[in-house]
Amino acid sequence: MAIERTLSIIKPDAVKKNVIGQILSRFEGAGLQIVAARMTQLSRAEAEGFYAVHAARPFFKDLVDFMISGPVFVSVLEGEGAILKNRDLMGATDPKKADKGTIRADFADSIDANAVHGSDAAETAAVEIAYYFPALNVYSR
Ligand code: RTP
Ligand code: MG
Numbered sequence: 001m002a003i004e005r006t007l008s009i010i011k012p013d014a015v016k017k018n019v020i021g022q023i024l025s026r027f028e029g030a031g032l033q034i035v036a037a038r039m040t041q042l043s044r045a046e047a048e049g050f051y052a053v054h055a056a057r058p059f060f061k062d063l064v065d066f067m068i069s070g071p072v073f074v075s076v077l078e079g080e081g082a083i084l085k086n087r088d089l090m091g092a093t094d095p096k097k098a099d100k101g102t103i104r105a106d107f108a109d110s111i112d113a114n115a116v117h118g119s120d121a122a123e124t125a126a127v128e129i130a131y132y133f134p135a136l137n138v139y140s141r
Helices: 013-014 020-027 043-050 060-067 082-088 103-107 122-131
Strands: 003-010 033-040 072-080 117-118
Touching: 003 082, 003 122, 013 020, 013 060, 013 072, 020 033, 020 072, 020 082, 020 103, 033 043, 033 122, 043 060, 043 122, 072 082, 072 122, 082 103, 082 117, 103 117
Parallel strands: none
Antiparallel strands: 003 072, 003 117, 033 072
C-alpha cells in the first residue's frame, strides 16, 4: 500500500481530558509517524472554513461551537495507508457505535464531543493538510 498523509485533530474534549499523549501513542503504535503538529485555538472563521462541506447540515452550528470551545491538537500523520488506518484507529463517528478499543470508544463522550477528526479520503486529506500546515512545516524522516 502507498505511503499517505492524513490530517488528525484531537478535539477540545480530548485535550481537556489530558489524553493527547495517549492518542498520539496509538498513532505511533500503529506505525504512523507524526510529521507536523501544532496546538491551536481555532477561530470561528477557521472552524467554519474547515468544516465548510457540512455548512448546510443541521449540526453545523453545534459542530463549530464545539470545535472552538477549547484548544485542539492538529497533526499530520504519515505512513502506509495512513488515511484508512487513522479512520480505523478512530472508530465510528458516534462513540456508542465505535468498535471496542478504538479512540472514540475509549475517549469520546458523544457524537458531538467525539475526541478526534481524521481526513476521510486522499482529496480531503490534501486540502485539510494545506489548510493547517504550509509545506515547509511538514517533516518526513
Ligand atoms: P470528523 O470529520 O470530525 O473526522 O468525523 P466523521 O468523518 O466521523 O463525521 P462527519 O460525517 O464528517 O461529521 C463531522 C462531525 O460532525 C459531527 N456530527 N454530528 N449530530 C449528528 O448527527 C452529527 N453528525 C456528525 C460529529 O462531531 C462529526 O465528527
Ligand atoms: Mg468527516
